[in-house]
Amino acid sequence: MKIFNPWNLHEGEENKEKVLVDITNNISFNGANLWILACAILIASIGLNMNSTAVIIGAMLISPLMGPIVGAGFALATFNFQLLSKSLKNLLIATCVSLIVSTIYFYLSPFKEVQSELLARTSPTIYDVMIAFFGGIVGAISITRKEKGNPISGVAIATALMPPLCTAGFGLATGDFKFFVGAVYLYAINCFFIGISTYLIIKYLKYKPQEITTNLKTAKNVRYGITILLFLITIPSLYIAYQLLQEKKYNQNVNVFLDKEFVEKGHTIIYKKINFKSNPKKVEIALISKKFDSLELNRLNDLLKIYTIPNSELIIKQNTQDLKQEILAELKKNNNISKGDDIQIKNLRQAIAKYQLYDQDFITDISIVFPEIKNYSVGLQNHIISKDSIVEKPMFMYESTKNLDTTKLKKWLINKWDTDEIDIQEFDTKK
Template identity: 55%
Template sequence: MSGLLDYLQLHQGEESKSKVMESVRSQISFRGANLWILACAIFIASVGLNVNSTAVIIGAMLISPLMGPIVGTGFALGTYDFTLLRKSINNLLIATFVSLLVSTAYFYLSPFKEVQSELLSRTSPTIYDVLIAFFGGLVGVIAITRVEKGNPIPGVAIATALMPPICTAGYGLATGNMSYFLGAFYLYSINCFFICIATFFVVKFLKYPSALVDSKYEKRIKYGISILIVIMIVPSFYLAYNLFNQKKFTKSAEEFIQKEFDNNGYTVIYKKINYNTTPKSIDLAFLSKKFTDAEILSYNKMLAKDGIFGAKLTIRQNNTDLKSEILSEINKNDTNISEKDIALTKIRQELDNYKITDSTLLKEINILYPTIGNVSYGKIEQYPQTDSAKLQFVLVYTGQNIDENRIKTWLRERLHEKNVVLIKETEK
């Protein structure tokens, strides 16, 4: 048993407590360079959320100095250092205000205000976000207290994700969407709070010296922390429960559609499942099948039998309304052209430069020059002794008594090509 405890021992490789506290204090302040770095990181994260780029968001999280005052607050609570606590909270409030200001200004001025998936995922925190923040905070503070810091710190910055939610809160303010603002700011608060609590537990476990003598204050702080933990966790449990019910409803609705319609050969061309309406809704449209009111009523009764309660099935059979819905969805998709689509378009454009699309060219050559044999032609790049390449038309042929000057002149006029090269291939 003692051998196992040695493996779990946190005191091995621990940095001296005075050095750790000095390092923590030095990273709390948000003045000068730290404030500029934060503002730039917020701007980068906002751009990443705006264009739905995960890589850009990760980059912003890596350069963000937001962890400093949060960890400082955890150390201050763990050592009951109220001077350090006041300084940490003040700097965290400054950092939060600057972050909200920069992100709100960016999204207010940005012409693109569509809600991307990266933005949307930061508006409904759940208990899983609490767990990520807590265990991410544990890893971060354990790394801070080591002599060899190792590489967990960048991972903690990414996992705990402080930047995206505060930027999403700025988006909510800029667009006047208070539900987005409140959801994202709650997620940001969860991350800050549970990183701080994780730091508090590690500091207590490693027995950092207390700056407080009176045990009454110590008990009050512990009670206060316990109450705050409950206050922060309870809404996230509710949101997690709501998310579970939403996924369960969506899965049940999909299974119902599969069983009652797809398996009977009815082609579904439009499907929209909405959990957040009252009542919950399932909207469908079909390629050719038309349903009577009695059949639709019968399917609605089947929903409850399949465990889908409080939901209404609507089958769209009005072509005008249906067309407008489908066109709306297509337009939404068109606004989100991926990098892959852009790259494919560029490749197609480059390939078009080399293609000879005229299908009658070969027939005309055989008619005008009956003595010509096998013919191959295409465009290739010529590299003269300059910095640029030129495209030229090349025709490879076999045959006898071919007037090359004449065929060159004809090809220049026929194809509107200045550079035409003829190559006679030796017959085998």
């Protein structure tokens, strides 16, 4: 009596000769397949350019790139080196065509901003290895079934062969070597582990090898080659994953430090930049009004170790001009951020407004209240108390047609600018 085993992969298995024919038919890139590939690459490139996940998924669904990769894994498992050579040749053609098409697109595209979908393909980790491996297993199982269903479409999306190639094209078009290397590495991970998954499934299903006479020797050489490549491809991804984990922990500790030492003490942070890769690591911030002297800065830097933020330097930007430029850059960067960051945008706008001491209402009001003022200048003046401590004070310089009540002017300006201190001076008109 035959016992039903739900884990038995031989249940529902397709005829082995038919599987070989199907795999062989799907590895070629000429005619229609080449046109489909080029169009898929263009669609994926546009999706990356637009930062549209839906468009990228659509490109992956129509991409024929899986064919030669599965063919290479099948050929290795069956020692069919003629099929292996054909698969690798077609994979090389497909890769080159994809790189050329995506490079041309990004070179001609007027939009070359680095979007999040592009960035996501530049730092592959061990998680990408796992996705490619298990996705490849699903794909290999699917092609050996009589009823193939729709898992292959899901595998095409999960393993994401198209986006890394398009990102590599972006790197070539913009001359960004880091983008190119990271994306090519992710593409290599996906190709290798899809191929290895196919190899293991075909071995498990006991497909007959093509070269019986050299079976043992060939199998040994194949295993050695796979093992070496496995280590060479996996080790960098483990290191990148470890670095990302360390950076995440570092950022969390920095945020706890800033919340405890600044936010909870009533100081509004309007600018924050964390540089994890510098040596020493740097945490740059700016506040709306609070200024720190050298003793306070030293105390805050000493606290970094207590919050498990080693080998780091806290930099508080206090120079007016530099701070204004940083705020403007931060505001521009955050133009398209989510609604959850509306408070940050509001703080940035308030900080910029702090440096704008006059507008059309101010000009109209002062001409009515003080008609005797002929002309005037306004601005923020830096008072340097020590090397590390700078105090800002609004300044008003004027020329008057007759004697001016400076006490009244001072009170009016203090109320207008909502400040405690102000420096008022008359222009020296003597020649």
